[in-house]
Amino acid sequence: MNKPRAQTTDAYIEGFAGQARELLEELRALVRETVPEATEAIKWGHPAWVHPSGTILFVISGHAKHVNFAFTPSTREAFDVDLSDIATGKGTVKLPYGSPVPADLLRRMIVYRVREHEDDGVLWM
Template sequence: MEKSKPKEVEAYIVNANPEARPIMEELRKIITSTVPEAEEGISWNVPIYKYHGILAGFSVARHHVSFGVDALQSEDRKILAGKGYKTGKKTIQIKFGQKVPNAVILKILKRQAKINEIQ
């Protein structure tokens, strides 16, 4: 039997791997407190936050939570790599048991919000 697709962020988090839930709750809190005007919803079957366009999103994988944002820059990647995080072009992987890099994510979210306001 196939799992039903979540229609809201709370359901996505509750139905996820228990090890992923604290990370996703913390990401949700960072996003909503940094950009309170952001609209929370599910797009592409994962939590997405919109503020004058797509602000950020996250999804759960087998051993990590992936946080995605367009404004991730090379200096952010260097800082995160130095702290043990794996990054992609627009993603940060937060392994289960790893702390959420709050300060870096906060800075990136503010940057993305400003970019979205201009466009």
């Protein structure tokens, strides 16, 4: 049986327990603190934060052993050196449950992503 898709970020996070829920809540708080003007939406079944212009800024997704924090590939690439000890994908940062969250790094990436959209016109993938 497939798990029903959440219609809100609250419902999405409530679908997880333990370390997964804690990490999702921590990331949500970090985003809210860093980009309070962004609105939450569900995109492709996952929480996303949307710029007032309507452009998606980033998306988080919970998995069995980690959360993916998805930025644009250009944002992720701008932090290659800082991310050398962290598993990454094309535009994602993999955050394992039970590991310290690199909050300062994520905050800098969030600010960079907002700037690349506002100043350089970089849209979502």
